[in-house]
Amino acid sequence: MATTTKSASTKTTVTSSVSQKAKSTKPQNKTGKMEDSEFHKFFVDELKDIYWAEKHLVKALPKMKKAATSTELAQAFEKHTAETETHIETLEKVFALLEEKAVAKKCDAMAGLLEEANGIIEETDKGTMIRDAGLTLAAQKVEHYEIATYGTLKVFAENMGHTAVADLLNQTLENEKATDVALTVVAESFVNEEAAAE
Numbered sequence: 001m002a003t004t005t006k007s008a009s010t011k012t013t014v015t016s017s018v019s020q021k022a023k024s025t026k027p028q029n030k031t032g033k034m035e036d037s038e039f040h041k042f043f044v045d046e047l048k049d050i051y052w053a054e055k056h057l058v059k060a061l062p063k064m065k066k067a068a069t070s071t072e073l074a075q076a077f078e079k080h081t082a083e084t085e086t087h088i089e090t091l092e093k094v095f096a097l098l099e100e101k102a103v104a105k106k107c108d109a110m111a112g113l114l115e116e117a118n119g120i121i122e123e124t125d126k127g128t129m130i131r132d133a134g135l136t137l138a139a140q141k142v143e144h145y146e147i148a149t150y151g152t153l154k155v156f157a158e159n160m161g162h163t164a165v166a167d168l169l170n171q172t173l174e175n176e177k178a179t180d181v182a183l184t185v186v187a188e189s190f191v192n193e194e195a196a197a198e
Contacts, residue, residue, distance in 0.1 A: 037160075039156070039159075039160065040160060043153070043156045043157070043160065044098065044100050045105065046149070046152075046153060046156075047091065047094060047095065047098075047100075047153065048103050048104060048105035049105050049106075049107045049149075050091065050107065050146070050149050050150070050153070051088070051091045051095075051102060051103070051104045051105075052104035052105055052106055052107045052110070053107040053109070053110035053145075053146070053149075054084055054087045054088045054091065055088060055104055056107075056110060056111070056114060057084050057110065057114070057142065058081060058084040058085055058088065060114045060117060060118075061077050061078075061080055061081040061084060062077075062081060063118075063121070064077050064117060064121075064135055064138070064139065065077035065078050065081070067121045067126070067131065067135060068131075068132055068135055069126075069127050069128060069129060069131055069132045070129070070132050070186070070190075070191065072186050072189075072190075073132050073135065073136065073186055073191065076139075076179075076182055076183060076186055077135075077139070079179075079182075080139075080179055083175055083179065086175075087172050087175070090168050090169075090171065090172050091172075093168055094165050094168050094169065097162070097164055097165050097168075098162070098165065109145055110142070110145065113138070113141055113142050113145060114142075116138055116141070117135065117138035117139070117142075120134035120135060120137070120138050121135070128195070128198055129190075129191055129194035129195040129197075129198055130195045130198055132191045132195065133187065133191050133192055133195040136183055136186060136187045136191060139183055140180060140183050140184070143176055143179055143180040143183065144180065146176045147173065147176045147177060147180065150169050150170075150172050150173040150176060151173055153169050154166050154169040154170050154173055157169055
């Protein structure tokens with residue numbers, strides 16, 4: 001009887017020890033702010049980067065709309081301007097969820113893409129489909145950059161346990177994908193063909 005009691009006691013001690021060891025090896029701060037994590041800091045830095053990108057894109061799109069030849073492309077740029085304003089608001093919600101200040105850090109990639117768009121406007125003739133083809137190209141380069149960025153940031157958020165943040169980033173990601181498709185439809189329906197005939 002005494003032996004059985006000792007065995008049960010030993011078993012309880014071993015089980016408790018294993019349980020404690022499992023707890024100690026479990027990843028810490030899975031759902032927290034993780035402010036001490038280098039990965040978290042890198043993530044926030046990249047959010048500041050895309051925040052700058054969106055804030056500058058929203059200023060550039062009206063200029064692209066004005067330069068567009070076709071009504072369809074102009075409308076696509078107008079729609080995307082409104083969507084970009086929403087993307088900025090969404091990023092501000094992301095910063096709030098992370099308890100971080102919404103600060104923009106210059107995005108060299110977007111700066112280069114917008115400079116290229118300006119170059120297309122300067123180098124093409126007003127009222128031509130060649131200009132529209134060029135503007136569509138410039139806009140889709142922007143979209144592909146944003147799709148890559150939001151897709152990666154969403155995965156980063158998921159890996160750190162920031163579920164609500166990942167959901168917000170995914171909303172923007174899906175919107176960017178839809179915009180890219182819409183631009184392709186405009187280009188393939190008539191712009192590219194008419195540009196080739198000019």
